[in-house]
Amino acid sequence: MKSSVVVSGAAALALVLSSAQAAEGPYVSLQGGASFLSDADNVGGGISIESSFETGFGLAAAVGYGIRNSAIRVEAEVSYRRNDFDKLTITNDGGDGSFNDLSFVADGNISALGVMANVFYDFRLGHRVKPYVGGGLGMARLSIDNAAILGGTVVDDDDTVFAYQVGGGVGFEVTPATTIFLDYRYFATADPSFSDVLGGAFESEYASHNVSVGLRYNF
Numbered sequence: 569m570k571s572s573v574v575v576s577g578a579a580a581l582a583l584v585l586s587s588a589q590a591a592e593g594p595y596v597s598l599q600g601g602a603s604f605l606s607d608a609d610n611v612g613g614g615i616s617i618e619s620s621f622e623t624g625f626g627l628a629a630a631v632g633y634g635i636r637n638s639a640i641r642v643e644a645e646v647s648y649r650r651n652d653f654d655k656l657t658i659t660n661d662g663g664d665g666s667f668n669d670l671s672f673v674a675d676g677n678i679s680a681l682g683v684m685a686n687v688f689y690d691f692r693l694g695h696r697v698k699p700y701v702g703g704g705l706g707m708a709r710l711s712i713d714n715a716a717i718l719g720g721t722v723v724d725d726d727d728t729v730f731a732y733q734v735g736g737g738v739g740f741e742v743t744p745a746t747t748i749f750l751d752y753r754y755f756a757t758a759d760p761s762f763s764d765v766l767g768g769a770f771e772s773e774y775a776s777h778n779v780s781v782g783l784r785y786n787f
Contacts (some may be wrong), residue, residue, distance in 0.1 A: 595785060654673075679713065682733075686704030739750055
């Protein structure tokens with residue numbers, strides 16, 4: 569009876585240790601999925617316009633390191649997200665309100681190229697399924713590419729601003745070195761500033777919800 573308990577305990581300990589070792593040391597990861605960009609308020613010159621977006625896509629690649637004898641991973645990540653414009657709606661026309669709530673179908677897109685430093689915590693449950701949480705800080709280059717209404721471009725500009733993200737997910741260890749994962753990130757930035765084609769400056773917003781699948785490989 570005692571010997572079976574000892575054997576079982578040793579097996580469980582070996583499984584936990586093997587899981588810990590798989591998460592330690594250097595790794596690389598790739599992921600891709602859908603990006604859901606929140607509506608943005610654009611304010612400048614006494615006029616407010618709300619932009620809405622279609623569902624877009626996001627890609628990310630990272631190089632990281634699992635700190636030994638801990639459940640913490642640190643990594644450097646490069647990401648790219650893009651969403652097409654759906655419509656622009658005037659919320660404050662700067663006058664008597666005659667044009668408020670007037671909407672225009674919009675063309676063009678907005679993209680975010682991010683460089684982030686991330687920290688994640690892996691919950692080591694002693695089996696192949698590994699939940700995690702974390703976040704990061706960095707910078708993002710936001711680019712509006714040929715935003716147009718009625719066939720005419722109104723904005724084509726970019727800005728580089730502070731960015732942050734928080735999120736989590738669940739990883740599944742396929743082999744001791746390979747993990748596939750389902751990931752959620754809330755990615756947002758400080759308010760960017762853009763100029764329209766006439767030179768008028770305005771402030772905007774950027775915040776997105778992102779769901780992706782990925783692959784992580786430990787060396």
